[in-house]
Amino acid sequence: MKKFVCLVLAMLFVFSLCACGAKPAAAPAAAAPAADAKLVGVSMPTKDLQRWNQDGANMEKELIAAGYKVDLQYGSNDIPTQVSQVENMIANGCQVLVIAAIDGDSLGTVLAQAKEKGIPVIAYDRLIMGSDAVTYYATFDNWLVGVKQGEFIEDALDLKNAAGPFNIEFITGDPGDNNINFFFDGAMSILQPYLDSGKLVCPSGQTEKATVATPNWATDAAQARFETILGSNYADGTKLDAVLCSNDSTSLGVQNALKANYTGEWPVLTGQDCDILSTKSMLAGTQSMSVFKDTRTLASKVVEMVDAIMQGKEPPINDTETYDNGTGIIPSFLCEPVACTPDMINDLLVASGYYTEADLK
Ligand code: BGC
Numbered sequence: 001m002k003k004f005v006c007l008v009l010a011m012l013f014v015f016s017l018c019a020c021g022a023k024p025a026a027a028p029a030a031a032a033p034a035a036d037a038k039l040v041g042v043s044m045p046t047k048d049l050q051r052w053n054q055d056g057a058n059m060e061k062e063l064i065a066a067g068y069k070v071d072l073q074y075g076s077n078d079i080p081t082q083v084s085q086v087e088n089m090i091a092n093g094c095q096v097l098v099i100a101a102i103d104g105d106s107l108g109t110v111l112a113q114a115k116e117k118g119i120p121v122i123a124y125d126r127l128i129m130g131s132d133a134v135t136y137y138a139t140f141d142n143w144l145v146g147v148k149q150g151e152f153i154e155d156a157l158d159l160k161n162a163a164g165p166f167n168i169e170f171i172t173g174d175p176g177d178n179n180i181n182f183f184f185d186g187a188m189s190i191l192q193p194y195l196d197s198g199k200l201v202c203p204s205g206q207t208e209k210a211t212v213a214t215p216n217w218a219t220d221a222a223q224a225r226f227e228t229i230l231g232s233n234y235a236d237g238t239k240l241d242a243v244l245c246s247n248d249s250t251s252l253g254v255q256n257a258l259k260a261n262y263t264g265e266w267p268v269l270t271g272q273d274c275d276i277l278s279t280k281s282m283l284a285g286t287q288s289m290s291v292f293k294d295t296r297t298l299a300s301k302v303v304e305m306v307d308a309i310m311q312g313k314e315p316p317i318n319d320t321e322t323y324d325n326g327t328g329i330i331p332s333f334l335c336e337p338v339a340c341t342p343d344m345i346n347d348l349l350v351a352s353g354y355y356t357e358a359d360l361k
Contacts, residue, residue, distance in 0.1 A: 032064075038096075039069045040306055041089030045102040045126075046077040049217070049249055050275045051295055052100065055125070058299035059098065066307055077216050079106045086110045090117060096306050100124040103176035104325075107131060120309050122302060123330065127178045132327040136315055138302045140293045141334040142179050143322070146186020146246070148339040149270040152289050153242045154190055156268040164199035166241035169229055170207060171250045173217040178325075183246045183272070184209050191244065203233040214250050222253025230261040242268040248278035248290055255286050274340055274349060276359055282342040283360065292340040292348055301333050 040063050044056045056072050063070045071089050075082030082102050089097060090113050097119055101107055104126055111133035114121055120135040121128070128134050153159070157166050168191070172184045194200040195207065206212050206229070214222045222245075234240055240262065245251035251271035258266070271278045271290035281287035305315035319332040340348050349355045 033067055033069045037067055037069045038310055039071060039092065039094045041086065041092075041094035041097045041099075042070055042072045042124075043082060043086050043089065043097065043099040044072070044074045044124075045082065045100050046216075047074045048077060049273075050277075051273050051293075054295045055100065055299060058296055059302060062299055062303040063306065066303055068306070068310075075102050077102055079103050083107065083110050087113070090114055090119060095119065096309055097121045098124050098302055098306065099128060101126050101128050101177075103174075104129040104178045105176060108133075122305055123325075124302060125179070125298065127323050127325050127330065129178055130326045134325055134327075134330050135309075136305055136317070137323050137325075137330040137332040138298060138305060139179075139323075139332065139334060140298065140337045142182030143186040145272055145291045145293070145337045146183040146188070147190060148291050148337060149183070149244060149246070149272070149289075150187035150190030152270055152339060153187075153244060153268055154194075156288060157241060159194050159199055162199075164194075165201045166199065167203055167239060168195075168200050168242045168244065169202060169204055169226075169240065170212040170244045171214060171222055171225070171254060172209060172212050172246040173214055173250060175210065175213040175215070177217070180209065180213065180246060184212075187244050187246075187270075203238060204229045214253075217247060217249050219249045219253040219256070222250040223256045224253075226254045226257035227261055230257055234262060234264070237264065239264050240267045243270070245270050245272075247272040248275040248287075249273075251287055251290075252277055252281070255281060259286075272337075274354075276355065279345060279349060279355065279360055282340075282345060285342075289339055289341050292338045293335070294338075294352075294354065296354070297335050301335060305333065 042059050044052045047053055060070045060072045073085040079102050087110055097114055107128050108131045111121055111131045115133035121133050123134050123137040125139050127137055172180045243254050245254055248271040251269055268288045271287050274290045274292045278287050278290050308315040316333055317331045319334050323330050323332050350357055
């Protein structure tokens with residue numbers, strides 16, 4: 001009997017090869033998902049920042065290519081909007097939720113509904129805090145992002161060897177984004193010893209995370225804070241040697257403030273994301289570096305996770321120690337960030353197809 005079944009299966013296999021031609025036809029690019037395809041909810045924080053548009057678009061494209069239907073929403077940096085979008089996703093029958101939170105602490109109630117319905121939740125890039133409904137977390141190694149920024153300043157000012165002292169200021173992102181704890185503390189793990197020894201000095205005295213935070217990571221808020229800092233501490237010609245900026249949008253605010261309010265030698269400035277505007281700033285010499293986090297890599301990893309969950313398999317995980325959201329450790333996949341300097345832009349961003357040359361003109 002077994003032999004007979006095998007024979008029939010083999011005949012069917014040969015027949016299907018003949019019918020289709022021995023070579024499988026190339027899959028059509030992003031064919032429309034089948035009517036009964038499973039639905040994935042993708043909730044992004046805002047369209048204001050370039051990276052989230054890329055993240056959303058990459059996720060949508062890859063999920064559709066993998067055979068899923070996608071409900072992609074952007075929350076306009078408004079917490080109630082994101083909450084109601086996620087509520088709708090649950091009501092509309094999404095089977096997995098992928099969420100980049102506007103505020104990590106504000107989704108507990110809506111995610112309790114997801115948990116009740118057995119819908120797995122992947123926190124995307126930003127960890128969702130205080131909710132036991134979070135199943136997995138996919139992000140970049142956020143501590144390493146900060147370390148790379150701190151090391152860049154350490155090298156650029158030659159802190160290991162130079163006598164100093166050097167003047168430095170600090171700016172990080174939204175206080176509701178758990179990532180700033182990793183970005184800022186990672187950078188400070190390199191820079192704090194130099195502040196302690198006096199080789200680095202912060203003339204504004206603003207070195208605490210809460211004081212150097214920027215609501216919504218907004219460029220204009222960063223600019224306003226920096227105009228005040230420059231007016232109060234550098235108007236007399238005091239030299240500013242470096243600014244630790246946790247990302248590109250805050251770095252741009254600092255650059256705007258410097259352009260109008262500072263005439264000394266341009267300071268070393270960090271960033272993160274390699275946004276187009278900041279990449280252009282690197283080419284123009286007003287931003288010294290950015291940390292490149294290839295959103296294509298993160299999106300692909302999350303699609304792999306979604307696919308594994310849908311098939312009842314274990315998703316890829318490479319960290320089970322770092323990210324505790326207050327309800328326990330969330331199994332995570334951490335992608336690798338890369339420090340990008342102006343000389344690396346061609347190889348890292350253009351040759352890899354992330355940007356075209358025209359994007360950077
Ligand atoms: C992301 C950064 C981004 C920032 C502002 C953070 O959570 O990790 O890549 O620059 O949010 O949107």
